[in-house]
Amino acid sequence: MPAFAANLSMLFTEADFMDRFRLAREAGFTGVEYLFPYEWPEEDLKRELESHGLTQVLFNLPPGNWAAGERGIACLPDRVEEFEAGVDHAIRYARSLGCRQVNCLAGIRPNTLDESVAWQTLVDNVGHAAVRFEDEGMTLCLEAINSRVDIPGFFLDTSARVMQLIETVDADNVKLQYDLYHMQIMEGDLIRSVECLLPWIGHVQFADNPGRHEPGTGEINFRNVFAALDRLGYGGWVGAEYRPRGSTTESLDWFRNGA
Numbered sequence: 001m002p003a004f005a006a007n008l009s010m011l012f013t014e015a016d017f018m019d020r021f022r023l024a025r026e027a028g029f030t031g032v033e034y035l036f037p038y039e040w041p042e043e044d045l046k047r048e049l050e051s052h053g054l055t056q057v058l059f060n061l062p063p064g065n066w067a068a069g070e071r072g073i074a075c076l077p078d079r080v081e082e083f084e085a086g087v088d089h090a091i092r093y094a095r096s097l098g099c100r101q102v103n104c105l106a107g108i109r110p111n112t113l114d115e116s117v118a119w120q121t122l123v124d125n126v127g128h129a130a131v132r133f134e135d136e137g138m139t140l141c142l143e144a145i146n147s148r149v150d151i152p153g154f155f156l157d158t159s160a161r162v163m164q165l166i167e168t169v170d171a172d173n174v175k176l177q178y179d180l181y182h183m184q185i186m187e188g189d190l191i192r193s194v195e196c197l198l199p200w201i202g203h204v205q206f207a208d209n210p211g212r213h214e215p216g217t218g219e220i221n222f223r224n225v226f227a228a229l230d231r232l233g234y235g236g237w238v239g240a241e242y243r244p245r246g247s248t249t250e251s252l253d254w255f256r257n258g259a
């Protein structure tokens with residue numbers, strides 16, 4: 001089985017955020033990821049990671065005004081300064097937490113923004129972040145997110161689009177974040193896609209579809225998909241990024257018994 005990380009923004013939400021690290025460790029996870037670390041002091045997060053022997057696997061760059069519905073600012077030309085400041089902020093957290101990968105959310109393109117301007121802004125911002133991350137020995141991930149259900153208008157909504165960006169930026173430390181849930185909605189053909197894209201995949205996440213719940217609640221054959229990741233020699237982390245249908249503990253059969 002691959003190395004699984006618990007996504008603490010979605011799992012163990014029965015408990016306060018700081019208690020979720022311990023719960024993840026007690027459930028058997030050795031890595032954690034979550035949306036953003038920025039509202040907590042670095043020392044507090046570091047203490048939880050260290051005292052429970054957990055690896056901080058991933059978090060996202062600052063996304064703009066999340067509460068107001070923003071989902072990243074990397075494609076927005078009037079937010080470049082904020083994007084660059086966010087890269088610096090993320091690097092400070094990643095250093096303290098020993099986190100080697102940070103995900104960049106491309107954002108939602110407003111209808112009034114020309115597609116080619118959004119694209120060039122994204123290329124320039126990702127290029128800038130790649131250089132800054134390279135100095136730190138870190139990887140920048142780019143996630144394709146479905147625009148059919150979860151984030152209508154999300155600018156990077158297919159693996160092909162992310163691959164086009166990776167080719168354009170042409171930096172070794174820029175990778176595809178392949179979320180099986182989003183890609184099942186947009187593309188399907190998961191195992192063949194993972195096989196083709198493997199050299200560029202920096203991180204994998206999952207949830208079943210429909211519903212974005214745990215394996216076994218929808219249409220994805222996780223036993224076969226996880227076996228394929230092993231067979232193909234995927235050496236990265238796999239983030240459990242689903243909303244448990246009941247309690248988190250009840251949702252973990254796939255982890256205890258194999259998907």
Ligand SMILES: O=C(O)[C@H](O)C(=O)CO
Pocket residue numbers: 035060103105143145179182205241
């Ligand atoms: O929702 C997801 O799949 C993401 O991984 C994320 O971090 C923000 O939307």
Ligand SMILES: [Mg+2]
Pocket residue numbers: 143179205241
């Ligand atoms: Mg995801």
